Amino acid sequence: PARAKETLPDSKERMAAADAELAVLTKERDTIVASSAYEVAYGVSEGTPVNARVQKRGEPDKPGDEVPRRFLEVLGGDEVSQPAAGSGRRELAEWLTRPSNPLTARVFVNRVWQWHFGRGLVATSSDFGTRGELPSHPELLDWLAARFMKTGWDVKSLHRTIMLSRTYQLSSDDHEGNLQRDPTNVLLWRFSRQALDAESIRDSILAVSGMLDPTVPREHPFPPVDQWAFTIHQPFYATYDSQHRSVYLMLQRNRRHPFLSAFDAADPNQSVAERLPTITPTQSLYLMNSPFVHQASAAFASLLIKDEGNPEARIRKALQLANGRPPESADIAEAMEFLRDYQSRLQAIAASGHDPEAEAWSAFARVVLTSNAFLFVD
Template sequence: MTWNRLRRPSLVLLLLTALGGIGFVLRADEPSSSTRDGTPLKEKAITQEDREHWAFIPPSRPELPEVLDKQWGRNPIDRFVLAQLEENGLAHAPEADRPTLLRRVTFDLTGLPPTPAELDAFLDDPAPLAFERVVDRLLASPQYGERWAQHWLDLARYADTDGFEFDQARPDAWRYRDWVVGALNADMPYDEFVRRQLAGDEIDPDDPQSFVATGFNRCYPDMVDLNDQKLRRQNALNDITETTGLVFLGLTIGCARCHDHKFDPIRLSDFYRLQAFFTPARFRDDYPVAPASVRHENERQVAAWAADLAALEAAILALEIPLRKQLSLGLRATVTDEVVSAYHKPAAERTPQEVKLLFDTLEKDRRIKSEVFGLLLGPDLASIRTRLRARLGVVQKSAPAALPQARGLDEVGTSAPPTHLLRRGDFYNQGPEIDPGFPAVLASRASQIPVIQPNARSTGRRTKLAEWLLESRNPLTGRVMVNRIWQRHFGRGIVATASDFGMMGAEPSHPELLDWLATEFVARGWSLKAMHRLMLTSATYRQSSRNDPTAFQADPENSLLWRHARQRLDGEAIRDALLAVSNQLNRELGGPCVFPELPAELTKLSSHGAVWPVSRNREDQNRRSLYVFVRRNLRYPFFEAFDRPDTNASCPVRSVTTIAPQALSLMNSKLALDAARGLASRIARDAGPNPDARIGLAYRLALGRTPRPEESELARRFLGPETKESLTGFCLALLNVNEFVYVD
């Protein structure tokens, strides 16, 4: 079945009628949805044509196409690619040579260059499955998780600071980064990977790592000093909703925050229905990460301490709140609903948590000075208040030692606060209350608003959202993820707009292949490593990047994959390669962030190290780029030169520019100069005094191959009567050739 025939309405109706199903049913034009009380919402209808968009039709497993060349293909991927090449009269490129293949796949899976020993082992292995063994070895490497975590963190808009004016540090954000690395290395099935990040606290509430996984939702930029804290929370919910749509569904859901989407069949109500899954969430920065026994003992100590604290705070509030009411000084308008509720409760009914919340809020209200309270209370009560506050100071300082903490989401009960549709996205212009629900174009009228069963500790809303995303008939989740993997290995996704599968996104270059991969992904248990292996061992991946003028004329963008796409390394991989070839790379896994040295001119921005406190240990400075502190308002300059994305938003595809600072960074930066010196020392030590041996090792370390005769001759002439300085200069030149930063 070809793609054009699949798009015909009659076959689409036939296909979906046969599937039946929960939520994913093609229907005729439908009226607008309604609010919680049944009031109709005036919004655009979802039409038959909307539902026929290719991305909203559940993937069906296509038959493998017939091809003329029966010898080339290594797995089903090649049949789909070759069928389109033959249909367009194009030929595939020959297979790349082994050094090129090894360098390509090693950078793809680990972000590091192959070593000379790995090159020799591959070249000396005559077995037909030698390359497959290389792929398996790299997938089993701890460096695989580090490399692919960076791709996921781009999507998650991960950073170690809040952003905005003060850009405060998030000292425990790195725990989420390490969770991603661990999950990828363990080949956690993608469906579980999604569930844990959306609802880990609901799925396994006693597992600290499941809570850490929900840190995905806490990576948003945050204006912590915003006057209206309710608006601050709403901004966070907006960001979480938008990112969920982009990352898991590949849809620009956020465009419907203020009005119905201009291009996609996504309504204003769809945005807020999706947001309602997250409305009950509590944003925690203090979740204790420790074994259950340790955590329970600490919780007992903290509870006893908090009870003492609450008793003192309650006694102080009992003295001060009547005076506030007497002076008609109520709460400020910007406080949260939880504070308002606690304020109006009788004192005896407030929980210790409510007492603390209310006390902390009123402490920030400076409209009444402390001495005024003393005058109004009179000498006896003022004396009691003074003693209470003195005792409070002592108790506050006696808090139990804090356990390691993490950022994430959890919930405090089985009921949820209301979610309101916001007119024009304006927090101060609330519309009707609506229930959690799925985008109408992806659900039938009957299934758009799901039945959600609360569990013992939470509403269960985010668990239900994860279940729907991972439904076998969900048309987007599987397609979006296999497309992201394809994009990283082939330079561009089958759908070039990796986070926009909507009406304005690119159509798939190989639609049947995309559907086959999506169904194969599920069939292989959502295993990411299985999909890597499938793609990497295809003949399509093994092609040379050699240009064919005839093919280029017909398909200049290589959409049909008649050759392998040459790709430039990102800044993190270039820095790691510089450290690796110079034998300086510290391969320690995980842990808190590190701070490499900044250029001298940028250190002036640092207030005695507050902005960028350089790590004292040199080995820490030389850890992998994944562990470099990610400051939103001050990107590490080397990464910024090589197109490190803005961490204020999800990034599906990094820009690739060619600008002067890149060449300047590779030629003149301290990082590059130290790498050249380190590489020269390594060559002098390991290759001995023979010039040819030194040149050969330099090429094998830096470029993953032996030098061609003309390159050896040019190198000998450059080195001349060799000195330490000439060898360092040669190494610096080698680190500046295009081949060092590009992968064929």
């Protein structure tokens, strides 16, 4: 007992130090939680698996026989191991990507090819069955699928393989003999000219004009669950300005983005295997009159005026940034003539508070950002 009394003060000091350290750590934890270090997002979580029951006449309040959980067997192939617990999503994914099933890899490779060339090796990208079209280059499709699986489903390696190929690097120039034999370019004797998709057009305008926000975006302006009061007649609409890439925009099924919908963005209400590009007057009118395009043009012009003092150097930089290639002498001469004519007209009618030079360069920037050279990939 005497010895215990001697060590008791030391134990109290250690307990006090531990309590103080715990208080500091607790305060740090509360600070981290209060600062929302982790964003909240909707996701899928594992639940307790249960067997379904046959609903008599389709009525949920009249359950019938119990149906044990199983995977589809009518499609044939290897059997899927039935998990004792869990949803079975992992087992299904492993079954779809098993080495003895090249179909998944072939479909994936075909979608990537379609993304780069505008048309898949199998034109019916969502139908590889008997009702779909046969592949135009079956050996190439099989080779790419086999290589894709061999590299561990490495998507970057697949992109690199396609983009470093001679086929991808071909020009889009026509050849009279080839055009007569293969007008739709099924045999890939040239690169088919493609229009940029809606997201790429918007992102390119933001990037070239210097307006693109490269920071990590915050959460979407969606109200908390306890504040929901939406009805079919008063749905939720998220209206907010964003200069981040289009992939970060909030997708609303009941109210599509005006810019993206005008340029054939995918309909979020259905599965879209292939976008069908259109050329409509609405697109031209949007590019000419949209406040977004005018704002980007003014920002682009300000960037050119600030960085380059020589008009020819400004033109060269503008066309290089927008088109990704050095401009030709004829392009520079035509741009110089446009700027002189536009600025002289503005000076003749300019009111107070206007800057003819800035407005002329803004108009030139708008021409560049709405040109076919900017909107199409050759």
